[in-house]
Amino acid sequence: MSGPVLVIELAVTVPRTAIERLREFLARSSARFEEKRVGEYDLNIHAESLGITDTGGVDGRRPVLVSLMGAGIGDEAIFEAEHADEVDQKPLVGFTPTHAVDVIAFSNSSVDHVVTALLTAAVMDVIGGVANAELREDQVPIVAGLPGIVATMTDPWPAAYGSAEFLRAWAQQPGFRLLK
Template sequence: MSGPVLVIELAEAVPRAAIQRLRDLLVCSSARLEEKRVGEYDLNIHAESLGISDTGGVDGRRPVVVSVMGPGIGDGSIFEAEQVDQEPLIGFTPTHAVGIVAFCNRPVDHVVTALLTAAVMDVVGGVVNAELREDQVPIVTDLPGLIATMTDPWPAAYGSAEFLRAWAQQPGFRLLK
């Protein structure tokens, strides 16, 4: 079963030193890590390493993929095909991205995805692109770190790591799949 997905939009390629720091973060935070290629990691993240104590009675090791992509790393052609004009919203046209994909869809997986994405942003920078349900737009509007929202062609919020951490603390928090 697939779970929530978040994307970190980046204005430039992630430097190799930052990719190494990202790998180090993931190694320290996970029970298992497999490096598929430089910048792509299949792991079981420890929910506790992100400060999550309530796992809803499920194993705290949550399966996730973290993937740096764009020209020169990963599949640049797929990345380019998925772009929408984001410059008016975030101030730059993304050239690279980091995708964080959870493989389970329990409430803890939504919180893990958000907090892991925030931790990755602390290392690589960027702006998170989070698709929303229409009823979530008013919830995120006043959160710290929100950069922009859009409703067309679908509701989405753009924000900082601070935004993700604040949103994940909201009652009933849930990412759009």
């Protein structure tokens, strides 16, 4: 996995109806779609399905993994491991995450960073949650003033929490790049 990653933090189990809507959206938006298990999708997303018209000369079909994890859905051990070193998120986002969705790009071109952000926003439109994005230190002041920001932190590492609106606004910033 050589591309950028974003995490959607969730306060509750995602209802099966929302998972089905997510599955339908991803299948409709992808050139290749494989459901590895309920809630885990290996796909080649069409960049244009996310409104991306300039792919910088790379193929508009971008390889991505979307993986819902937590108790009762799968990858519980991965969820626990990923959250073991997290700060207490309740003061930042208003809840302690019980589930999460990882959106993982398998390539690292500029368009993959935009695809990851906009795909994460689209997933949030379907299932909700709060995006958790690790940042470079120089990105903290850039994201702090964007719409949809819920919280930022600098210790123990720079990160921003925000809505789908935040991700869309951030992806429009000049030189946008996610931290891996």
